[in-house]
Amino acid sequence: MPPTRILSSVLPVLLCTALVPGLAASRMLPDFVDLVAENSPSVVNISTKQAPVTAPRLPDYTVPDLPEDSPLQDFFRHFFGEEGDFPEDDFQSRSLGSGFIVSSDGFILTNAHVVEGAEEIIVRTSDRREFLATLVGTDKRSDIALIKMDAEGLPAVKIGSSKELKVGEWVLAIGSPFGFESSATAGIVSAKGRSLPSENYIPFIQTDVAINPGNSGGPLFNLDGEVVGINSQIYSRTGGFMGLSFAIPIDVAMNVASQLQTTGRVSRGWLGVLIQDVTRELAESFGMMQPRGALVAQILPGSPAEAAKVEAGDIILSFNERDVPTSSALPPMVGLTPVGETVTLQVLRNGELQELTVEIGELPDEEQLATTEREPQRAVANPLGLFLRDVTPEQREELNVPSGGVLVEGVETGPADLAGLRAGDLIIRFDHRPVTDLASFNQILDEIPSGKSVAVLVQRGDGRMFHAIRVP
Template sequence: MRSTSILSLVPAALLCSVLIAGTAFSRELPDFTLLVSENGPAVVNISTKQSLSGSQKPRSLEIPELPEDSPLQDFFRHFFGEEGEIPEDLFQSRSLGSGFIVSPDGDVITNAHVVESGDEIIVRTSDRREFVATLVGTDKRSDIALLKVDAEDLPVARIGSSKDLQVGEWVLAIGSPFGFESSATAGIVSAKGRSLPTENYVPFIQTDVAINPGNSGGPLFNLSGEVIGVNSQIYSRTGGFMGLSFAIPIDVAMDVVNQIKTKGKVSRGWLGVLIQDVTRELAETFGMKQPRGALVAQVLPNSPAAAADLRPGDVILSFNGRDVPTSSALPPLVGAATVGETATVQVLRRGEQIELSLRIDELPEDESQSGSPTEPDEEPANRIGLVVRDLTAEQRQQIGIEQGAVLVESVDAGPAETAGLRAGDLILMFNNQSVADLSGFNALLEAVEPGRPVAVLIQRGDSRMFYAIQIPAP
């Protein structure tokens, strides 16, 4: 009887535990109503007008000959008149976005792409007031713009910090998707520190909050009602939301805004290196247990990196004491560094960790390098499938390389083709050693033991990159 009574209590106990757990879970689900009501007034709708130039617009339209009873006759007469003149207001381009107020006297933050090329910027508040805004400044690299409207006692969004943001944390966006003002959408933080192809200096916050055209420039709130991001981009194959949206961290945005207000422009730190990820194959060639860090593929001349003796083949492991797990983690760290300060860089060089000190310079507007190789005649391929030649004096002058390197004339089927090398590439380093000329390259190739990968630094056009080539067994 005793065992039977205990067993009879088990289903009831399980039911109670399920009900309690369900109640606790439901209590943890956020209620956004207070957050929206308190912060919605600080979110604004932004529209711009841009008049097209005379060369972009026709002055009249040739009306086709139509039967008198055709319904299209009325259409053309209504919009274009008897002479086919096109109304002037058809030549005003309009864009729509969102923003948020950060000071009672009218400072407004939005995206740079929302207001670029606008002849007139209109800021509309949630209580239907409209202001013509002045563009204080923009920063295209971070996609942040600061506007100013002539007003007082405006509602202000509370600025938080994105540093303590956690993946999985609830967040809420308010904006004007497709022009629908004061729309709120919620989701969670999907990832932090995302690097996008269009911008390397912003560690984006990735969320699954529904963001659509018109949300750009609007705020992303945490559950405390603080702005922790500026909604900027979506990843989409259709043009609409597909579950991936990206926000600029508010710490980055506010630093940009403060620089615009105080200096009139935005300065970022600069090392003067071109970097790439360390793949598993490259990690093996460098003697690393696992891939990590930012691999230096090129050191630009007259740069802080060149002055500090940073070299191609160095793997940057940390910057100013902060780990660099991947190459995408380095640019935001360097960009946030103060111009003129001294930074320490921990690098792995030929299996040994060393520390370098360098002075941070300001990121120039144009970091590009010029020059491209030309192709001479053909000869038999070597053991990795390459036909390589020395560079002529004319080619060196054209490319801007005074000494070293060999030119890949053609690539046959083999390890080099599998690794990704192409005709026209310049081989600068092989197996972590500089390539002086063709005979030096051949000597380095012959010295490599068969069956193991080697790192090869190539220059392709304006960029440099390491590849891992598996040396074939005999």
């Protein structure tokens, strides 16, 4: 190739490189050296001493008569003593984790499970100083703990915003995996808003940063050196890193820390609905073009949703003008809403969009919530004049009905009374469709046109029979 032709082909490339000086640099991996140097002093190692556990005592045992030179003599003396008694040794377990300084006067954020059951909390800074810390408060639901050590002029981290994070963005973790202090690992944000089975109220940040036992409670930094999350959980079958790590968003963590510092407890918003995902099949049955939203399966008694007339079968599409793409997106939105605030729900009900106003309540503690969720849902007298209740396991056993059905608890004057239904009847099918629970019965009833006569299959005692009811 002639020299002039070579120059003519190379020149445009050289010109492009000159015009875009950052092109080559943008393809380089980020440099974490300065970020680690600046932030390592703010990351601490946390160890705890927990209540002593007395070893179980064996029954009195007599050391057998063995020859003095028998190798078993040392064995029995070591474990049973001279008198044959098992020694009562006290053991103190120690947990190891990470944390980070959020204020120069000694407030530190970490995971609740790192300090759970601790009688003594020991904080070790990067310059090898050790401090005894006091527990300000913990929140098991978010796995956040706030502790305080008596010191001044400490290097605090810069707090960022997890809302600004983007999937694919570089992040850095500093912590003490397996007790190795000030270890730095880097990776990218893999996903946002992850809901884990252990906690539905936290929209976890998923990363591929190598997180191992001991990293718990440590900070997750963005490239600006701001904390955007607290490393909390790993998804692993071996107990070691497997490419799936989860961090609590710093916005959530700081909200929890603020409440712990001011009131010693954490309150969360509560709607009072049991929800499920909208599958492709369900979307089709509700006349939706594509699956989205959170399908309400049950309304808890005495809940804000019940007061706002939310119904089983409603699909919540937006919460306070924020889209609800999946059911897992709704609990964090509700949980972060201040108690007492009035919000709007956009729901799809019987193919029509409706707006409902709800005053957010306070999420009950886990014990109260479990009791509420177990309590069968009761309806007021419906248009048919029926008081209905979900069937308890004990009633199922008594009625010999393994699944499905809704129990008639009472009948007032109306179509059901005229049709001959009585308290104690079990409605098995309604309008030729199986009734699985109260929610499904209400959904079927809502879909039946006014004035239509429908067949109801009822079990009374050991027998079953159909009744005809006209929907008013």
